[in-house]
Every structure is written in structure tokens, then in C-alpha cells.
Amino acid sequence: MSKQIAFALLLFTLPISFAQAEEKTLGDRFLFPEQGHIEFLYCFNCEVTQTLETEQDVLKLYQQIAEIPFDEELITSFKLLEKLGLEKIERGRQPLPPGAKGPTFSFPDWRETTTDFVRDRFIQREVVVGRDFIYAETPVSQVSLNRSLRFAQANHSGDRNGVQYYKRDVQELLSRTIKYENLLYHSELSGDFEICTTTSGQTTEKFLVHPERDLIAARISEHQGKVYRATLHFYHRQLEDSEGIWVPQLSCTIHRKQEGKCKMLFSIIREAKFGEPIAEDALKVPIRQGEIYKWGDYNAKYAAKVPRDIDDIADKTPSTVRQLIETGQRNP
16 A cells, blocks of 8 residues: 555656546546435544645655554544644633633534435534534525534524534545536546546646545645645445445545644544435424524524424525414424
């Protein structure tokens, strides 16, 4: 593996002349699942002292991790970072808002998470110390729901960017999304790997892949020639219902922050199914009587207690949900 990555590293540093070939799309090269269920353990609040400025920096880190055998405890304890020579920046307890009273609270680093999706709907569910967090996207809205035994609040927006959330979809977990399927690419063999490159405007995506398998090892995103994000995938295997996709056991998305720091989002993937239809109820976001509903992002345009259960708010616009609340109807 290390020789293969080293060769790829050399390739990235050399000028490449691509032969003329028939135009190919990424949809011809990879399977982009239109439905699926994924279960994984997820850490989103890890910052490290590390600079990733270039493709060479990313591939060097990939080579280092690829040489370490999979060990879940090594990853979840962050001892993996020590082996890589990286320092995790510890986060303190978050201060209370001005005027608020009560003890501060810190969530654990890792969350049990599931995602279900079809072509036009996505839902992510997380369980953290007695709280349920749900995030959903549909063609008409976005929803985030925070529910515990004592409190529940839904934030609802008709704007596709109205609710901010650390979403882990197939693009982040597997470097696959139907948004890529019609993009043209060119490729170059590099030892036992193939490098597929697609460009849109000033943004370039480079995929390091196995030439004979539907296996993506890494995706490097650049803007104006500078790396701003990289997603690395390790310990691939074919699962029973993965539709021929080689699914990684570990994915790590790295976002470059200010100089000398990076945010690393780790996902340990335990199950991935793409062949079975997704149950309709799995994609719903119900809200219960007495829970708080807010229209808009956290600066809400409208807020109310729900008078009756609503079966699904994700498939409705905020204005429709408001009407249901104000008329006291259970469902349209």
C-alpha cells in the first residue's frame, strides 16, 4: 500500500499530459446509490494541530494512516492521532449564554448515528446521553430536532441553507453523491491506483481509486489550486447489500481552518445497505403535542407549542405546519 501511495504522491508533483479519449462521466466510473441505510460511530468536534496545504500533505497523511491496522479503540481514544504525531486541541465546556443559569454540559466526543436516504430525501439520527438529534432534508424544507425526556424543539426552514448541521451523507461518508454522476473526468494510472480528476470553474475534485473496483480511497477538493478539504477512506470491504461498492470501515474528512489547525470528522462505518427499499416511516420527522416548533433558523420568525401530534413536518413547508398548529389539525 505504501509504495502505491508513494507513487501517487510522485504523480501529483509531476506535470501530466492526458491522452485524448472519449468523454467519460463519474457516473460511468462509480455507482452513486439513490437509496440507502448507513450505521456508524461519528466524531465531529476533533481539531488538531496540523497544516494541510497541498495534495502532497494529504497523501502523506493517507499513507501514514493506511499503514496502521484497523483498531476501533485506537481511533475512539484518539491514540491514533498520537501515532500520527498530531495533537488534539482540547475543547472546554461551552459557556452559558448571557443571563442563563444552571450547570454547563459537554457532550461526548462520539455519537451513534444512522442515515437513511432516497434520491430526494435524507435523514440523520443521533443518540447522545439521553438526547435524540434528528436532521432531515426534503425538496420543501430542512428540519433539525433536539429531543430529551424533558424538552423537545424543532427548527424548521424552507431555505435549503436555513438550518446549519453537521450532516454526514454518502458524500461525506463514501465520497459519493448523485450530484457527481454527470461530471466529466479524465484519469491517469498511478501504480495500482487510478486518479480521476474533474473540474468545475475554479474548483477541482481528485479521486484516488482502485482501477478495477468500485473503491474510492480518497477525495481531494481544491479551489484555485489550494486544498480546502480532503476525505480519506480506509479498510475497505464489500458488505452483503452494498451493491458492489467497496465500503470503507473508517472515513475521515479534513477541513483546513486557520493556519496550523484542521478539523477532522471521523466516521467508523458499521453497516451500509443500498439494495433494500427505505421504509416511508424511516424518513419522517414527527413532532408531538406540547413540543416547541420554530419556523426559521435559530432566529425564528414563528414559535409555538404544538397542540397535537403532526405525523411528519419534513415533507411540509413551514407555512403549512404553522397553519396546522394554528387550526389545531392533526394532519392535512
